[in-house]
Amino acid sequence: xxxxxxxxxxxxxxxxxxxxxxxxxxxxxxxxxxxxxxxxxxxxxxxxxxxxxxxxxxxxxxxxxxxxxxxxxxxxxxxxxxxxxxxxxxxxxxxxxxxxxxxxxxxxxxxxxxxxxxxxxxxxxxxxxxxxxxxxxxxxxxxxxxxxxxxxxxxxxxxxxxxxxxxxxxxxxxxxxxxxxxxxxxxxxxxxxxxxxxxxxxxxxxxxxxxxxxxxxxxxxxxxxxxxxxxxxxxxxxxxxxxxxxxxxxxxxxxxxxxxxxxxxxxxxxxxxxxxxxxxxxxxxxxxxxxxxxxxxxxxxxxxxxxxxxxxxxxxxxxxxxxxxxxxxxxxxxxxxxx
Numbered sequence: 001x002x003x004x005x006x007x008x009x010x011x012x013x014x015x016x017x018x019x020x021x022x023x024x025x026x027x028x029x030x031x032x033x034x035x036x037x038x039x040x041x042x043x044x045x046x047x048x049x050x051x052x053x054x055x056x057x058x059x060x061x062x063x064x065x066x067x068x069x070x071x072x073x074x075x076x077x078x079x080x081x082x083x084x085x086x087x088x089x090x091x092x093x094x095x096x097x098x099x100x101x102x103x104x105x106x107x108x109x110x111x112x113x114x115x116x117x118x119x120x121x122x123x124x125x126x127x128x129x130x131x132x133x134x135x136x137x138x139x140x141x142x143x144x145x146x147x148x149x150x151x152x153x154x155x156x157x158x159x160x161x162x163x164x165x166x167x168x169x170x171x172x173x174x175x176x177x178x179x180x181x182x183x184x185x186x187x188x189x190x191x192x193x194x195x196x197x198x199x200x201x202x203x204x205x206x207x208x209x210x211x212x213x214x215x216x217x218x219x220x221x222x223x224x225x226x227x228x229x230x231x232x233x234x235x236x237x238x239x240x241x242x243x244x245x246x247x248x249x250x251x252x253x254x255x256x257x258x259x260x261x262x263x264x265x266x267x268x269x270x271x272x273x274x275x276x277x278x279x280x281x282x283x284x285x286x287x288x289x290x291x292x293x294x295x296x297x298x299x300x301x302x303x304x305x306x307x308x309x310x311x312x313x314x315x316x317x318x319x320x321x322x323x324x325x326x327x328x329x330x331x332x333x334x335x336x337x338x339x
Contacts, residue, residue, distance in 0.1 A: 002060060005042060005061065008039065008042070009064045009068065010041075010070075012028060013032075013067070013068065014030045014039075015028045015264050016028055016071045016075050017075070019075060019079065020079075022076060022080055023077050024056070025072060025075055028072065028328065029102070031033065033065070033069065035285050039061065039064055040062070060108040061280070062309070064322070066302055083119060094309045104273070106335065106336075106339040107337065109315050109319060109327065109335075109338045110327055113315045113318060114191055114208065114313055116234075117210055117235065117314070120234045121189045121231070122189075125187050126187045126189045126212060126214075128188070128189055128190075128191065129174055129189070130190065130191070130192055131174035131177055132168070133168055134167060134191065135165070135166055135173045135334055136164060136166075137163075137164050137165070137172040137213065138164075140169060140170070140172075140173045141153065142294075143176040143180070143291065143294050143295055144172050144250065144251040145250040145288050145290050145291050145294070146250050150227050150250065157196050157198055158197070159196075159197060160194050162260050168192075168194055169188040169195065169196050170211070170308065171191070171192045171194060171209045171210070171211045171308070172211055172251060172306070174211070175188070175211060176295060179213075179291075179292070179296070180238065180296055183233070184215045184217075184297060184298075185214075186213060186215040186216070186304070187213075187214045188212070189212045189213075190209075190211045190213075192208070193209075194207060194208070194209045204312065204324050206325075207310050207312045208310065208312075209310055209311065209314055210308070210309055210314075211306065211307065211308035211309075212227075212306065212307050213304060213306045214306075215287065215292070215303070215304035216302065217301065219286075219302075219305055220286075221254070221256075223305060224234055224285075224286070224305035225244060227305070228282075228307065229242045232260045236260065236317075241261045242260055243259040243260070243278060244256040244257075244258055244259075244260070245257045247256075247285075249285055249295075250288070251287070251288050251291050252287060252305075252306055253284065253285065253286060253288040254286055255284070257282075258280070258281055258284055259279060259280050260278070260281055261277060261278060261279075263317050265277065272320065281309055281314065282308060283308060283319065284306070284308070285305065285307075285308035286303060286305055287303065287304035287305060287306050287311065289308055312324055314324075319338075
């Protein structure tokens with residue numbers, strides 16, 4: 001029995017002496033002093049020792065336990081101190097080195113422009129409404145006077161989820177949702193992402209649109225022009241002029257394309273406006289009576305105007321950005337200009 005205890009003691013002390021970190025010491029503690037440890041097993045073996053030898057054997061077991069515990073305690077203290085010194089050395093800071101500055105972030109140019117637009121139209125009494133980006137064919141097309149067989153569907157290259165669901169091609173779908181659930185007067189703007197299968201220097205498969213709708217009694221094209229002039233002068237400059245050109249959209253009648261004097265040359269002619277002095281920024285018009293009636297609004301009593309434009313395009317014109325992809329590349333050299 002004594003030989004067994006000496007062997008356990010020597011093995012434990014050797015492992016303690018060779019341990020290089022506190023984790024290894026903890027393994028030794030568990031192996032020899034844990035509930036299922038070897039020294040604990042010696043205590044359980046006392047039941048097989050003759051009664052007259054138990055005091056002596058018990059004393060020897062306690063001596064082994066004490067020796068191992070004492071060795072563990074001393075080595076733990078040494079290793080803990082060494083680990084502390086190593087950690088402090090690894091974490092030390094040389095205060096003579098130049099400091100690493102923390103750069104302040106900034107809003108993305110699209111967010112800056114969107115926030116400006118919301119402030120402008122909120123000042124004219126419009127409220128902000130958002131809707132789902134995966135939209136039903138009913139709201140994205142049909143309630144906007146674009147039935148299943150309408151040729152105007154070819155004007156928008158649509159991403160279809162299935163026969164009835166699409167990635168919305170326009171935030172006009174939000175206008176349809178509002179007109180079917182609210183009674184006039186209505187005055188809303190709808191910012192949000194839209195999706196079209198289009199990709200070049202001035203188009204992206206995903207872009208940000210901003211649309212507006214006003215429905216009330218006796219609304220005219222004059223109201224639309226006044227609203228757009230206020231918007232253009234606030235987003236670009238006070239001397240910005242607005243020009244309306246006849247166009248076609250299935251959900252407005254009459255419809256117009258809207259140009260503004262170039263923000264770069266102020267109408268004198270430059271490479272941005274291709275020498276014309278004018279830049280096209282949006283489409284608009286008087287809400288088609290058919291659309292009002294389909295949405296449950298009496299077109300004989302109410303009229304309205306609607307407009308829509310790309311936030312990306314407004315940002316490109318406002319800041320002279322030549323390629324729409326620059327807005328999505330996350331190039332810090334580009335984004336830092338808007339700090």
